[in-house]
Amino acid sequence: EDKVVQSPLSLVVHEGDTVTLNCSYEVTNFRSLLWYKQEKKAPTFLFMLTSSGIEKKSGRLSSILDKKELFSILNITATQTGDSAIYLCAVHKGVTGNTPLVFGKGTRLSVIA
Amino acid sequence: DTGVSQNPRHKITKRGQNVTFRCDPISEHNRLYWYRQTLGQGPEFLTYFQNEAQLEKSRLLSDRFSAERPKGSFSTLEIQRTEQGDSAMYLCASSSDRGRGEKLFFGSGTQLSVL
Numbered sequence: 531e532d533k534v535v536q537s538p539l540s541l542v543v544h545e546g547d548t549v550t551l552n553c554s555y556e557v558t559n560f561r562s563l564l565w566y567k568q569e570k571k572a573p574t575f576l577f578m579l580t581s582s583g584i585e586k587k588s589g590r591l592s593s594i595l596d597k598k599e600l601f602s603i604l605n606i607t608a609t610q611t612g613d614s615a616i617y618l619c620a621v622h623k624g625v626t627g628n629t630p631l632v633f634g635k636g637t638r639l640s641v642i643a
Numbered sequence: 644d645t646g647v648s649q650n651p652r653h654k655i656t657k658r659g660q661n662v663t664f665r666c667d668p669i670s671e672h673n674r675l676y677w678y679r680q681t682l683g684q685g686p687e688f689l690t691y692f693q694n695e696a697q698l699e700k701s702r703l704l705s706d707r708f709s710a711e712r713p714k715g716s717f718s719t720l721e722i723q724r725t726e727q728g729d730s731a732m733y734l735c736a737s738s739s740d741r742g743r744g745e746k747l748f749f750g751s752g753t754q755l756s757v758l
Contacts, residue, residue: 534685536685539683561745562745564745564746564747566749570751571732571751571752572647572734572749572750572751572752573686573734573749574749575746575747575748578745578746618685618686620685622745629699630676630688630691630699631676631686631688631745631747632688633678633685633686633687634685635683635684635685636684636685
């Protein structure tokens with residue numbers, strides 16, 4: 531059975547700290563891994579990773595994939611209270627893109643001033 | 644804004660009643676997904692459409708659940724004879740089959756409470 535496991539499940543940090551969120555997966559025919567941020571309702575897209583070792587970066591957020599060890603990390607530097615959210619990792623499998631994403635349980639990040 | 648639109652935003656119903664939710668995807672997207680999310684869990688896949696064809700259904704989708712996308716545009720999800728265990732956030736997402744097709748855009752969800 532396909533599995534996506536995120537850790538930690540929750541995390542509390544102070545503003546300015548750097549955090550690393552983890553995502554490991556076991557799926558057949560891996561195609562891509564996606565990170566989403568969910569603040570209130572709608573998950574919003576952050577990154578899509580398809581190749582090992584290539585870092586994706588957007589401002590203070592960055593992510594990298596290791597297809598050999600089957601995991602990804604999401605880094606957030608200089609955290610701000612606005613980073614407080616649930617961070618979801620999801621994996622796409624299959625030869626084409628028309629299969630549903632399999633999500634992990636998410637990491638709830640709380641950034642306190 | 645041409646994002647994914649869901650309504651109602653909230654629905655409170657009594658056990659045993661039927662409920663129907665609607666999702667309007669991004670207009671040029673031909674793929675539409677329904678997910679369910681409960682507290683402390685990630686979204687769980689329910690069903691998926693490509694145009695008007697329902698291509699996949701999860702084992703989570705009991706026979707009380709039915710989804711349609713009659714003209715390949717908006718979709719409805721109906722739950723018959725609701726149970727308290729159906730209380731959850733129901734999320735809709737859409738994507739395009741251009742390019743790699745994996746990037747899903749989500750709506751704000753319908754929060755269902757079954758009393």
